[in-house]
Amino acid sequence: MASAIIVFSHLRWDFVFQRPQHLLSRLARHYPIVIVEEPVHDTERTFLKTYSPAPNILVCQPHTPVAMPGFHDDQLPHLQKLLRELVRDYDDHLAWFYTPMALPLLQELKPRLVVYDCMDELAAFKNAPKQLLQRESALLKVADLVFTGGQSLYRSKRDRHPNVHCFPSSVDRAHFVQALDRTNSHPAHREIPGPRLGFYGVIDERFDVDLLGSLADAHPMWQIVLVGPVVKIDPATLPQRANIHYLGQQPYEALPQFLAGWDVCLLPFAMNESTRFISPTKTLEYMAAELPIVSTPVTDVASCYSDIVAIAGDAESFIAACEAALLAPPEEHARKVEGMRRVLAATSWDSTVEQMRALIDITPRRQDIPLIEPAAVPVAIDESEAPNVNLLRRDEASRFAKTAIIGAGPTGLSAAYHLGHDAVLFEKNDMVGGWCRSIRDKGFTFDHAGHIMFSDDPYVLELYDILLGSNVHWQDREAWIYSKNVHTRYPFQGALHGLPPEVVKECIMGAVEARYGAAKPGATVSSTAKAADCCADGGVALSGTNVASLEKRGPANFEEFIHQVWGAGIARHFAIPYNRKLWAVPLTEMETSWLGGRVPLPDLEQIITGALEPAAKPMGPNARFGYPLRGGFQALVSGFVPHIKGTIELSADIVAVSPKQHLLTLADGRRYEYESLISTMPLPELVRIIGDEAPEEVKQAAAGLKHISVRCVNLAVARENITDKHWIYYPEDTTLFHRIFVQGNASPECNAPGGFGITCEISYSPDYKPLPLSGQALIDRCIEDCIKVGIFRGDDKVIVANEADMPYAYVIYDHARARNVDTIRSWLAMHDIILAGRYSEWEYYNSDHAFIAGKKAAEAVKWVERKSAVAAE
Numbered sequence: 095m096a097s098a099i100i101v102f103s104h105l106r107w108d109f110v111f112q113r114p115q116h117l118l119s120r121l122a123r124h125y126p127i128v129i130v131e132e133p134v135h136d137t138e139r140t141f142l143k144t145y146s147p148a149p150n151i152l153v154c155q156p157h158t159p160v161a162m163p164g165f166h167d168d169q170l171p172h173l174q175k176l177l178r179e180l181v182r183d184y185d186d187h188l189a190w191f192y193t194p195m196a197l198p199l200l201q202e203l204k205p206r207l208v209v210y211d212c213m214d215e216l217a218a219f220k221n222a223p224k225q226l227l228q229r230e231s232a233l234l235k236v237a238d239l240v241f242t243g244g245q246s247l248y249r250s251k252r253d254r255h256p257n258v259h260c261f262p263s264s265v266d267r268a269h270f271v272q273a274l275d276r277t278n279s280h281p282a283h284r285e286i287p288g289p290r291l292g293f294y295g296v297i298d299e300r301f302d303v304d305l306l307g308s309l310a311d312a313h314p315m316w317q318i319v320l321v322g323p324v325v326k327i328d329p330a331t332l333p334q335r336a337n338i339h340y341l342g343q344q345p346y347e348a349l350p351q352f353l354a355g356w357d358v359c360l361l362p363f364a365m366n367e368s369t370r371f372i373s374p375t376k377t378l379e380y381m382a383a384e385l386p387i388v389s390t391p392v393t394d395v396a397s398c399y400s401d402i403v404a405i406a407g408d409a410e411s412f413i414a415a416c417e418a419a420l421l422a423p424p425e426e427h428a429r430k431v432e433g434m435r436r437v438l439a440a441t442s443w444d445s446t447v448e449q450m451r452a453l454i455d456i457t458p459r460r461q462d463i464p465l466i467e468p469a470a471v472p473v474a475i476d477e478s479e480a481p482n483v484n485l486l487r488r489d490e491a492s493r494f495a496k497t498a499i500i501g502a503g504p505t506g507l508s509a510a511y512h513l514g515h516d517a518v519l520f521e522k523n524d525m526v527g528g529w530c531r532s533i534r535d536k537g538f539t540f541d542h543a544g545h546i547m548f549s550d551d552p553y554v555l556e557l558y559d560i561l562l563g564s565n566v567h568w569q570d571r572e573a574w575i576y577s578k579n580v581h582t583r584y585p586f587q588g589a590l591h592g593l594p595p596e597v598v599k600e601c602i603m604g605a606v607e608a609r610y611g612a613a614k615p616g617a618t619v620s621s622t623a624k625a626a627d628c629c630a631d632g633g634v635a636l637s638g639t640n641v642a643s644l645e646k647r648g649p650a651n652f653e654e655f656i657h658q659v660w661g662a663g664i665a666r667h668f669a670i671p672y673n674r675k676l677w678a679v680p681l682t683e684m685e686t687s688w689l690g691g692r693v694p695l696p697d698l699e700q701i702i703t704g705a706l707e708p709a710a711k712p713m714g715p716n717a718r719f720g721y722p723l724r725g726g727f728q729a730l731v732s733g734f735v736p737h738i739k740g741t742i743e744l745s746a747d748i749v750a751v752s753p754k755q756h757l758l759t760l761a762d763g764r765r766y767e768y769e770s771l772i773s774t775m776p777l778p779e780l781v782r783i784i785g786d787e788a789p790e791e792v793k794q795a796a797a798g799l800k801h802i803s804v805r806c807v808n809l810a811v812a813r814e815n816i817t818d819k820h821w822i823y824y825p826e827d828t829t830l831f832h833r834i835f836v837q838g839n840a841s842p843e844c845n846a847p848g849g850f851g852i853t854c855e856i857s858y859s860p861d862y863k864p865l866p867l868s869g870q871a872l873i874d875r876c877i878e879d880c881i882k883v884g885i886f887r888g889d890d891k892v893i894v895a896n897e898a899d900m901p902y903a904y905v906i907y908d909h910a911r912a913r914n915v916d917t918i919r920s921w922l923a924m925h926d927i928i929l930a931g932r933y934s935e936w937e938y939y940n941s942d943h944a945f946i947a948g949k950k951a952a953e954a955v956k957w958v959e960r961k962s963a964v965a966a967e
């Protein structure tokens with residue numbers, strides 16, 4: 095048996111016969127169709143009412159004791175139960191959505207494919223549920239195939255999914271040509287004299303009621319016939335005139351008879367948010383009746399049919415267009431009819447369905463279906479089970495935060511800055527800043543690992559100004575590498591001079607072979623390498639290098655990438671050992687999407703020049719970095735605080751999140767209900783504190799996320815100006831640390847008088863590369879290593895030594911990362927949780943990206959609020 099199609103629809107089958115009915119009744123020739131409608135309220139019990147309106151179509155109407163409308167969250171436990179039983183009969187099935195609100199029900203299915211047939215911008219409609227936009231984003235993430243109803247909708251969705259296809263509504267021509275028999279006018283017209291100007295369809299907020307009144311008033315002899323149900327708007331707001339006739343909803347079968355009795359067909363849509371993306375099905379049906387059509391400038395009508403449909407932007411011109419239509423000379427009407435026939439000849443619902451079927455057939459069956467665990471029935475959080483919750487506050491009423499933000503690192507601060515008064519920012523530390531916090535010790539300032547300011551983004555540069563004003567210090571970077579007992583400038587491949595001759599030779603030969611072995615003659619070359627070592631992690635340095643399209647097979651992992659980019663010599667003497675040391679995991683376990691998806695060709699000129707003579711000091715904007723003059727990197731992020739209008743709660747450790755109840759619990763026992771939640775805390779931690787509300791799939795995805803940690807050993811000696819470098823990379827195993835950040839040179843203000851500070855950074859991972867030492871033993875080892883590499887002298891007096899741990903430091907781009915993040919993000923999005931920032935989006939973000947991530951999260955929240963407000967008006 096063919097796969098069934100399980101359809102979730104906000105429109106009842108017996109409502110106006112439109113796109114879903116046209117498509118599904120034709121698809122029913124090939125697949126059993128099961129339509130799950132929105133629930134109907136029943137005071138007593140939960141059951142499924144079913145009926146079959148046509149062969150191979152089963153309409154299922156859930157009845158539940160829940161009064162909330164549509165696929166409301168409160169309905170879900172009831173619907174899940176009903177659906178679980180229903181799908182037992184349809185092992186092999188596709189899921190087909192008309193409304194994203196039903197997305198949580200996908201958890202009950204194991205669909206071969208998920209299809210989203212987007213026929214309207216539902217979020218722009220009156221009374222749209224506030225979660226609709228977020229649910230749609232989540233649906234676009236899980237869908238395999240997306241169809242849109244018209245060009246405008248297509249344009250608005252095509253960048254949001256890789257497999258979007260435009261299928262404007264079509265026409266059942268054989269049905270509507272019956273209208274050409276003008277003697278077959280509907281009996282309801284009997285008492286309505288001509289001329290008749292008609293409209294059929296749903297009469298709701300999209301309808302321009304004022305325009306209709308003006309039309310009726312302009313020509314009291316014209317009769318305006320309106321066929322269709324009045325929904326969502328108060329019928330009392332509709333204009334009442336002797337020449338306006340509301341005939342209510344009529345069967346689809348009767349529509350040609352109405353057309354047969356009309357002289358002009360109307361598309362009197364209001365021009366507002368709710369009609370921005372509409373593509374009225376009736377346009378083509380009116381054309382099949384070969385009647386003059388007058389429309390307001392609905393984008394999809396005006397852009398496609400302005401030669402055959404009269405388009406009028408205000409009441410006066412609409413009335414004039416109707417006058418002109420009634421008086422049009424026969425030859426002009428004939429010209430339009432010819433155009434209408436041409437349009438109709440090119441489309442049919444049958445061919446639309448055939449094209450859709452072809453796409454269904456070629457779309458690969460989905461392998462992994464996120465979110466498929468049955469969701470638990472919402473339960474109240476029992477604080478006694480949540481870790482570290484102060485039980486004294488268990489009876490306190492929960493408070494309310496319109497938007498709650500977890501984490502006051504740069505992302506959370508930026509989100510709060512871009513939101514308004516009603517945002518509450520929760521930070522578990524007693525100060526803001528996240529990993530951009532600074533540490534003061536005996537007059538020295540250290541950061542959590544070296545942090546510098548760098549950005550090409552004009553918005554970020556403006557933010558730097560707002561946050562720091564004149565408290566900033568820009569300088570040319572001095573980045574170096576220490577290997578083979580010599581210092582060479584960073585990047586390694588551009589400054590081989592000074593290394594042993596056999597190393598230089600091996601590096602050049604390797605690069606030559608990589609270039610001519612890997613690049614096809616005539617391969618396209620661009621110069622837009624994305625990855626650049628802007629924040630001094632040292633793993634990659636591609637900017638300014640030529641980039642070639644990938645060979646037939648791109649690098650399968652990071653290790654291969656290194657070989658292809660720089661060749662065997664540079665790989666062996668720097669890139670592989672340094673990256674192994676930094677990333678801790680085998681480089682073959684890492685993919686390369688974070689490097690921009692392209693492989694740059696080795697720049698031989700740069701390599702050879704840098705081998706023949708000492709590399710010049712780097713010049714130009716990329717060679718400069720900023721740092722706060724006073725206050726360490728902390729000063730930058732603390733700069734947000736005076737500008738934040740909402741509330742900042744410090745020492746506010748969120749220990750439980752209930753996505754279903756929209757409820758946060760703090761370690762001190764307070765609880766906050768929220769409308770939207772922006773989380774910037776590490777993703778695995780978020781899933782952990784969500785607990786059993788998260789489906790197993792999501793928990794497993796979170797367990798699969800890999801990261802590495804960094805331990806910083808901050809040291810200061812009683813000697814000034816120990817080096818003029820800003821940071822130095824150590825690729826060899828002779829030192830524990832992979833990098834020293836010369837904190838004392840970030841800003842002279844970081845040093846106490848007479849002394850100088852540095853930070854040794856040691857990456858580690860409990861699974862792959864456990865930290866070999868800690869505490870004083872680690873500090874002693876770092877001092878020893880610093881002496882070994884010449885950064886300290888044997889007689890230097892160490893006057894400050896402390897450790898700072900960064901458990902989540904770098905996210906690892908292993909091969910399962912994208913899939914795991916997607917699984918978690920999709921599920922959270924369905925519950926109004928927006929992920930933002932380095933550890934929430936699980937991305938290699940620097941603080942400038944974090945600023946933008948916070949801004950975007952704030953904009954997403956504001957957008958949803960705006961849309962909900964518009965829809966509620």
Ligand SMILES: Cc1cc2nc3c(=O)[nH]c(=O)nc-3n(C[C@H](O)[C@H](O)[C@H](O)COP(=O)(O)OP(=O)(O)OC[C@H]3O[C@@H](n4cnc5c(N)ncnc54)[C@H](O)[C@@H]3O)c2cc1C
Binds near residue numbers: 506543548779
């Ligand atoms: C070694 C290293 C070097 C770097 N160098 C640079 C550099 O030179 N330049 C640069 O621009 N960027 C650099 N970065 C990146 C920069 O630190 C990050 O991009 C930035 O900190 C990410 O900001 P965030 O707000 O997303 O996350 P975070 O900074 O991690 O902030 C998250 C916040 O959430 C809080 N939180 C977590 N859990 C909870 C909870 N349950 N309840 C309440 N609060 C919670 C945390 O305490 C923290 O304050 C570096 C990062 C590392 C690791």
